[in-house]
Amino acid sequence: MDPIIAATHANPYPYYAQLRAEGGLVFHEGLNVWVTSSARAVAAVLAHPDCHVRPSHEPVPKAIVGGMAGRVFGQLMRMNEGERQRCPRSAIQPELALIDVDEVNVLVGARLITPGADGLYNAMFRGPVCVVAALLGFSPAQGRAIGELTADFVACLSPLSDQVQLDAAQAAAEQLSGYFIELLDDPSHQSALLAGIRQRFAATSDDSETLIANLIGLFSQTYEATAGLIGNTLLTLIRNPSLRNESTCVEDLIAEVQRFDPSVQNTRRFVAAPCEIDGISLNTGDVILVLLASANRDPQLNDHPEVFLLDRPDRRSFTFGAGRHQCPGQLLALSIASATLKEILAMKPALDRLTWHYRPTLNGRIPLFSDLP
Template sequence: MTPFEAATHADPYGYYSGLRRQSGLLFDAELGLWIASDARAVEAILGHADCRVRPLNEPVPPALAQGAAGRIFGRLMRMNEGPQHLLPRVAIAPALAAVGTESIADRVSRVVGTLDNPFENLDELMFTLPVCVIAALIGLPSGRLQDVARLTRDFVACLSPLSDEAQLGKANTGGARLSELFSALLSDEGGSSGFLRHVRNGCEAMAGDDHETLVANLIGLLSQTCEATAGLIGNSLVALYRNPQLLEDLQSEPMYVADLVAEVARYDSPVQNTRRFVAKRCTIGGYVLEAGDTVLVLLASANRDPCANPDPDSFLLNRAQRRTFSFGSGRHACPGQQLALAVASEAILAWLHRQPASLASPCRWRYLPSLNGRIPRFYPDQETAQ
């Protein structure tokens, strides 16, 4: 197994444990990159100023460079360092932090009523519902939410190196259409949502008026929701299907759903790994990394490091001082972590409340093809799946 294969393996956690026993930071000559697998190494790499989110000579992947998806990609705060990272983050992060859980619960309830049976069609519950909730939060009209969710799902194809030419073409089309929608929304100051007004105030405070960068990062917020939150909801469902007693307990005591989702984020992360690119020679954990080196950062492995979380292979709702690397750490820690956890929790609560027929029947799943994401796709028991 390789770390890339591990992301969608049925159970990669024994493999990760073996890597940690070898060394928290090791060089894989066959893959030609460093692998950070324990909590100390992961935290050191994510926090090091010389470990960047993109190679210095390739700010945008060549396959995207000429299209609308590439123009958005190049402006995303999570794909940049320095001012291009800081300015949109300072504008957007406080707006995300200001969103209350009651507001999310209300929006989830409203969106659920507009969808086509999301409690039996788990694809809708995982992908469409979260994106619609965030799109509504930003201020897009209710009649456009499902269209925006579809366009966002098209756009996220540009973020995967596994995407083919047809998928990249749809990503460019989706990115261009989303850019038009958000540009129109930003131009309509009278119709702005509270969230968008908060973002605008942050931009003004930072003396930032880069309209295209703001549009790109609003699209980025939807794209992260589409994948990471979908995986968080899906892996929470996997945990419930695997543990009928846990499912029964939560049906009688739904107040613990937030604890379930938080532990799933640690135990079975929707984002298994990320990468960093060494900008100049540096020493980390006693090893010398050269400029141009690549580091594969195994977030899911760090979550299972017993030095970070005692008894890491046990699923504990009431885990004390839980440490989760799934949302990153350091300057690129995801500013939407609490929002993602809240949306996923409300989605699972809604699913439990409806008690869909799928609860009573066996369910199978396999993971969508990915080098870094762990997102299940569910099938009825009679369909073939692994």
């Protein structure tokens, strides 16, 4: 096993424990990257100003440079440093924190969730994007179309995508941008979320293209991460039948799953200037693989980290990042996942009639379900 394969391995956590025992920050010869596995090292890398989210020589992946997907990617706050990161974040994060959980519950409850693997797939992947689209002021029909386009667009974020998928991602970026241009030009839209974001953004910038790119980014960040959170919670229920009862608090269940078996297993940082982290000297151009899932199970971060505890006191997690690039939509993602899981469980699905495999990816842990014959 290696730290990349681990993300979709049946049980990578003993391997992560082995890495932590070897040192919080070590060099992996085979992958030619530094690997951080301990909570201390992960925290230090995520907080360090010289550890950037993109390599300085390639701010946009070569495979998508020149098209709309590349233009969107290049303006995403999660893919930038400095003002290009702070400006959109200062507009979007405060407004996401104001979203009413009851409104999220209503929007999730209004969606038709059907039993079986196909219904789970739509609930995991399409549903959360439709909820975010509704919060931004799109109609249900537009939300369904946006869900399909987002599925195509996220292909531009994966190094595993082939040319057909990348071409579809470019087309999807064009169409998603068009949806937002029309929405922003509509004087009758009633979205408090979008109005708040626009007002905050206008205070620091008049670049509508950057605003639109980061609104598209809300969809792409929602798509896989929330799907993985819902899916891994279902796997937890399959593996632990004792949790399948009405006394189980779904919010606590989701909160512990995101720590114990997170949908985002790792992320990367690129060293922009010589620096020292956790006693190790790093050089410009070095690549760091940050094992968030390993840090979550570090005994220095959580007591008894290998035990799944619904009522875990002072739960700590790196799943949504930390520092300047911490996910701004953490509360929204948890709310959508909790509401969706409640709707799924209300159908009393035959969880024991499901099989699954993990979606091919370099950093995610996202189960795809199938019905047993």
